[in-house]
Amino acid sequence: MTAKLTNAQIAWRAAQDIPDGAYVNLGIGFPEMVAKFKPEGREVIYHTENGILDFGEAPPAGEEDWDLINAGKKAVTLNPGAAFFHHADSFAMVRGGHLDVAILGAYEVAQNGDLANWSTGPKSVPAVGGAMDLVHGAKRVAVITDHVTKDGRPKLVEACSLPLTGVGCVTTVYTSLAVVDIVNKHFVLREKLPGMSLDELQALTGAKLVVDGDVQDLLVPEV
Amino acid sequence: MGPEMNKICPSLEKAVADIEDGMVVMIGGFGGAGAPIELIDALIGRYKKTGSPGSLTVVNNNAGNGAVGIAAMIYAGMVAKMICSFPRSSDPKAFTEKYLAGEIELELVPQGTLAERIRAGGAGIPAFYTPTSYGTQLAEGKPVEEFDGKHYVRERWLKADVALIKAERADRKGNLTYNKAARNFSPLMATAAKTTIVQARKVVEPGEIDPEHVVTPGIFVDRVVEVAEPKQEEALLREGAK
Numbered sequence: 137m138t139a140k141l142t143n144a145q146i147a148w149r150a151a152q153d154i155p156d157g158a159y160v161n162l163g164i165g166f167p168e169m170v171a172k173f174k175p176e177g178r179e180v181i182y183h184t185e186n187g188i189l190d191f192g193e194a195p196p197a198g199e200e201d202w203d204l205i206n207a208g209k210k211a212v213t214l215n216p217g218a219a220f221f222h223h224a225d226s227f228a229m230v231r232g233g234h235l236d237v238a239i240l241g242a243y244e245v246a247q248n249g250d251l252a253n254w255s256t257g258p259k260s261v262p263a264v265g266g267a268m269d270l271v272h273g274a275k276r277v278a279v280i281t282d283h284v285t286k287d288g289r290p291k292l293v294e295a296c297s298l299p300l301t302g303v304g305c306v307t308t309v310y311t312s313l314a315v316v317d318i319v320n321k322h323f324v325l326r327e328k329l330p331g332m333s334l335d336e337l338q339a340l341t342g343a344k345l346v347v348d349g350d351v352q353d354l355l356v357p358e359v
Numbered sequence: 360m361g362p363e364m365n366k367i368c369p370s371l372e373k374a375v376a377d378i379e380d381g382m383v384v385m386i387g388g389f390g391g392a393g394a395p396i397e398l399i400d401a402l403i404g405r406y407k408k409t410g411s412p413g414s415l416t417v418v419n420n421n422a423g424n425g426a427v428g429i430a431a432m433i434y435a436g437m438v439a440k441m442i443c444s445f446p447r448s449s450d451p452k453a454f455t456e457k458y459l460a461g462e463i464e465l466e467l468v469p470q471g472t473l474a475e476r477i478r479a480g481g482a483g484i485p486a487f488y489t490p491t492s493y494g495t496q497l498a499e500g501k502p503v504e505e506f507d508g509k510h511y512v513r514e515r516w517l518k519a520d521v522a523l524i525k526a527e528r529a530d531r532k533g534n535l536t537y538n539k540a541a542r543n544f545s546p547l548m549a550t551a552a553k554t555t556i557v558q559a560r561k562v563v564e565p566g567e568i569d570p571e572h573v574v575t576p577g578i579f580v581d582r583v584v585e586v587a588e589p590k591q592e593e594a595l596l597r598e599g600a601k
Binding site: 184185186187188201202203204205209220221222223224226227230231250255261262263264265266267268269272273299300301302303 | 389390391392444445447448449451454455458459467468469470472473474475477478489490491492493494495496497510538539541542543544545546591592593594597
């Protein structure tokens, strides 16, 4: 069993690539953790699709205002310069190409950039929220995820088997083992854990990992 | 309306008195933020007393939480169909049980598409193209067209008979402001319904809302009821409301 990054470390790695001045949407759940690891000295403005730009951290327990929540329905606070807007404006920001980065979770990502992250099949009540909107419009659509499922199956695949969220939409995948860009319908390996050989990583990946230039060590501090 | 326009309605009961069986009702709110609990309660009260209005189609982002608001409408048996993006919540039992038993219909719409369909309904735009849902199950059966090398799905407008809206301030001409992120779908829904019914925390004199700060202009509003201390759905649930 190879060592792998924790969820917090995956979130840390993704946060390093958010540029100064970026407008960013973090998907609900795991991606929300990315905000915690924003590098010092960069100003990032977070968008939440229910209608706030520039929200801040959660308030202390007992000081929540339940009219001031994020898309995950958690209480938030406002930074100076925050703005409220209705849902049509909010999704104009999304689809209209105004966000710089969207960071989402995934069940599966295909080598052509297809993403499956909203439905595990017909067994439960279907619910999509803003997932299908968020994959369109942001300049970078990044995914953070474990490299394999809980039972060890690859999450980076040739073609998604689960219902799609969007077609050809993902640009970068940060996993527990590697950083992979999607270029011309291929997974291009940018970074991998230093303790791991390319063959070992390929064996845990459901589609061909293309090496194009240097593969850097994926180095993440304890966080 | 007489010599002076006055949209103020004296009671919640009067405000919802003419909502009929089978109507499409848009209800503002995202989770608990912006849920017009008192208007919903008045509607449920009428249904329990008279058996009407039933067989409603409800449009909201969600499908109720716990046993208050839209969940209480579902438990009461007055909802035939939900049009929403995310019929899950911390306690989605009301909807889930009826859905799995085949007793309530669901039209699942991506959140941004839901917002834009409502906006289009209010703006007189019968259809539009969006990249959202292209190539997915939710685009099945919908026309697709290519513009500048990219594929888009055609979506229809969404209109309602009635919208139930929670506002912060209102004047007798129907101008509205909202509280923080409780705004969400409400300004869109107010435009897309034949009759828009508002509960406002405070009714003020015309002119007290700076015209620069009006979020929903009064032309979109039909009735306003003052509810000075409105319940907040999320706060109710956290207090353990049943």
